[in-house]
Amino acid sequence: MRKQIRSNINLVVCPKNKQHTDIIVCAASCEDRKYCKEYRSKITNELLIDFIEKHPKYKLVGELMPTLKTIKKSENIYLVVSKDNQVEEVPEKEIMDNPQKYLKKQIWLKPPFHYELVVSLKRIKD
Numbered sequence: 001m002r003k004q005i006r007s008n009i010n011l012v013v014c015p016k017n018k019q020h021t022d023i024i025v026c027a028a029s030c031e032d033r034k035y036c037k038e039y040r041s042k043i044t045n046e047l048l049i050d051f052i053e054k055h056p057k058y059k060l061v062g063e064l065m066p067t068l069k070t071i072k073k074s075e076n077i078y079l080v081v082s083k084d085n086q087v088e089e090v091p092e093k094e095i096m097d098n099p100q101k102y103l104k105k106q107i108w109l110k111p112p113f114h115y116e117l118v119v120s121l122k123r124i125k126d
Contacts, residue, residue: 048119061122064115081106 014021052058076092082105089110095102 045119048121051121057124058121059124061120063118063120065118067114067116077110079108079110081108 013019014025048060052060078090078092078095080088080090080095080102082088090102095107
C-alpha cells in the first residue's frame with residue numbers, strides 16, 4: 001500500500017534535499033533564500049508572524065541581498081540632495097551642463113547596486 005502525504009498547502013519538495021518538508025523547515029535550512037522559488041512563492045509575512053507566535057524560540061531577521069547592477073560604468077548617476085532634503089537622480093552630463101543649478105547642494109555618487117530585503121527566520125540561542 002502506498003503511503004499518502006497529508007494534503008497540506010505548506011508541504012513542498014525542498015530544492016535542497018529533494019524531500020517533502022514543511023516550507024518553514026525548508027526555509028530555515030535554505031542558505032540562499034533569494035533564489036529559492038518555493039520560498040519566494042509560499043512564504044508571506046503573515047505566515048512567518050503566525051509561526052513566531054506559535055514558536056517563541058524563533059525571530060524574524062532581515063537580510064539585504066544585492067540584485068543586478070543598476071547603472072553601467074560609463075554613465076555616472078548622482079544623487080542630488082536639495083535644501084528640503086529631497087533626493088533627485090541626475091546624470092553627470094546634466095550637472096556639467098548646468099553647474100549653477102547644483103551649487104550649494106549635496107551631490108553623492110549613486111551606488112551601482114540595488115538591494116532587496118529578504119525576511120527569514122532565525123532561532124534564538126538560549
